[in-house]
Amino acid sequence: MQRSIPHADLRALPSVDDVLQREAARKWLEFLPRETVAGLVRAAIGRLRSSIIAGGGGETNPLHAVEGDIASNVNRLLRSTPRRVINASGVILHTNLGRAPLGARALRAISETAGKYCSLEYDIEHGKRGQRDAHCGELLETLLGRPAIAVNNNAAAIFLVLNELARDGHVIVSRGELVEIGDGFRIPDILGASQASLTEVGATNRTHLEDYRSAIGPGTKALLRIHTSNFRMVGFTGRPALGELAELARAASIPLVEDLGSGCMADLSPSGIVEEPLVTDSLEAGVNVVTFSGDKLLGGPQAGIIAGDADLVARFRRNPLFRALRVGKLTLAALNATLIDILTGNESGIPALRLARLSRDDLNVRAERFANRLTANAEFDADVVDGESVLGGGSTPMQGLPTALVALSPTAALSARDVERNLRASDPPVIVRIEKDRVLLDLRTVFETEEDDLFAALCSAAGKR
Numbered sequence: 128m129q130r131s132i133p134h135a136d137l138r139a140l141p142s143v144d145d146v147l148q149r150e151a152a153r154k155w156l157e158f159l160p161r162e163t164v165a166g167l168v169r170a171a172i173g174r175l176r177s178s179i180i181a182g183g184g185g186e187t188n189p190l191h192a193v194e195g196d197i198a199s200n201v202n203r204l205l206r207s208t209p210r211r212v213i214n215a216s217g218v219i220l221h222t223n224l225g226r227a228p229l230g231a232r233a234l235r236a237i238s239e240t241a242g243k244y245c246s247l248e249y250d251i252e253h254g255k256r257g258q259r260d261a262h263c264g265e266l267l268e269t270l271l272g273r274p275a276i277a278v279n280n281n282a283a284a285i286f287l288v289l290n291e292l293a294r295d296g297h298v299i300v301s302r303g304e305l306v307e308i309g310d311g312f313r314i315p316d317i318l319g320a321s322q323a324s325l326t327e328v329g330a331t332n333r334t335h336l337e338d339y340r341s342a343i344g345p346g347t348k349a350l351l352r353i354h355t356s357n358f359r360m361v362g363f364t365g366r367p368a369l370g371e372l373a374e375l376a377r378a379a380s381i382p383l384v385e386d387l388g389s390g391c392m393a394d395l396s397p398s399g400i401v402e403e404p405l406v407t408d409s410l411e412a413g414v415n416v417v418t419f420s421g422d423k424l425l426g427g428p429q430a431g432i433i434a435g436d437a438d439l440v441a442r443f444r445r446n447p448l449f450r451a452l453r454v455g456k457l458t459l460a461a462l463n464a465t466l467i468d469i470l471t472g473n474e475s476g477i478p479a480l481r482l483a484r485l486s487r488d489d490l491n492v493r494a495e496r497f498a499n500r501l502t503a504n505a506e507f508d509a510d511v512v513d514g515e516s517v518l519g520g521g522s523t524p525m526q527g528l529p530t531a532l533v534a535l536s537p538t539a540a541l542s543a544r545d546v547e548r549n550l551r552a553s554d555p556p557v558i559v560r561i562e563k564d565r566v567l568l569d570l571r572t573v574f575e576t577e578e579d580d581l582f583a584a585l586c587s588a589a590g591k592r
């Protein structure tokens with residue numbers, strides 16, 4: 128069916144040249160190439176034309192409408208991103224918010240390394256080509272007691288390990304561990320990409336040592352254990368102890384690989400997080416190869432660490448995929464600095480660990496102070512209530528960390544949704560939780576230096592200021 132097109136509105140559209148001759152365009156041309164600006168103008172006119180044809184009607188001042196559209200695109204293009212956000216959600220290792228914030232030593236290392244030349248692959252002592260993995264290898268080996276290498280992330284680590292050990296062979300995995308970690312990371316998919324086949328054993332809730340034993344055949348290249356980090360099964364469940372599995376693997380001369388996910392290197396029991404296994408526990412139990420992330424409980428940059436038997440780690444290093452999955456100088460500088468903090472026991476220098484260790488009492492003092500400030504200065508009805516922070520990053524699924532939350536009740540004018548949206552639109556954006564139509568602020572993940580910004584964002588979110 129033919130739709131009648133409002134010709135007058137289409138005729139009123141400006142030409143690209145009309146727009147380019149205006150004052151606003153001259154300003155954009157001072158810092159953007161002419162073709163870029165012309166492209167933005169054409170696209171903006173095109174959008175207005177489509178909206179007219181779709182029946183949206185013309186603008187009273189099409190030139191202004193086009194200029195406004197271009198201006199918001201120019202602003203977006205030139206704003207640095209990813210942007211800093213204030214994380215008031217209480218999720219410490221929030222994957223969508225960049226997981227572990229880096230500590231001072233790591234930041235210093237990055238800025239010193241990145242703005243100048245560095246010894247990334249240069250052996251200063253001998254004046255010749257050096258090894259990229261020398262930078263973290265020795266520290267990791269000192270901390271873990273096994274040789275180790277770093278790749279781009281834990282998914283890459285598992286991919287490389289399985290490709291090297293099990294290409295064209297079988298890997299045995301318990302059905303209770305075939306999990307999706309989030310973001311579409313699934314073990315069967317990684318296995319497929321590594322050209323290894325999956326042999327599933329056991330039942331979803333229980334897998335016995337015997338299940339593994341009877342599945343081992345001539346094509347079996349590895350046993351894979353996965354730390355089921357983001358969900359928990361309760362009830363009639365069970366799986367063999369790591370030590371038993373290691374013994375079975377050793378007797379069959381097949382390597383046992385464990386994907387630890389979070390890779391806890393520091394004992395977190397003082398903060399009540401007792402369920403995260405330590406990397407060294409796995410290695411001591413006889414696991415041949417462990418893999419884990421650099422930006423979860425290690426508290427460093429995005430990376431994947433592979434540690435284990437010397438002969439196996441040497442094979443991973445020689446696999447051509449290691450070159451494809453290697454980390455850059457920024458990562459190595461930050462990882463090296465974070466590992467120095469761990470080795471020297473400077474855990475308060477690693478933000479993720481420091482935040483995990485804050486006690487409910489510490490947080491209660493801050494929450495009370497902040498709630499008082501809000502009720503005194505803005506039209507918020509703020510209380511302090513008990514709640515739980517979350518470690519996140521696929522660790523300790525059900526274990527929360529006791530915290531004190533600032534709870535904002537809705538006002539006559541604004542619902543919790545309104546406040547949440549206004550906070551996201553502030554600069555820097557603030558990310559909060561909503562529960563039962565109340566906005567909840569968890570100061571555990573808000574740095575003390577950010578409290579004034581948070582306060583200002585809340586005042587303007589409430590329509591004050």
Ligand SMILES: *Cc1c(COP(=O)(O)O)cnc(C)c1O
Pocket residue numbers: 280281282283308312353354355356357386387388389419420421430431520521522
């Ligand atoms: C987080 C996680 C991964 C993925 O790690 P990335 O570093 O994000 O690639 C893999 N396995 C487990 C068990 C995890 O928890």
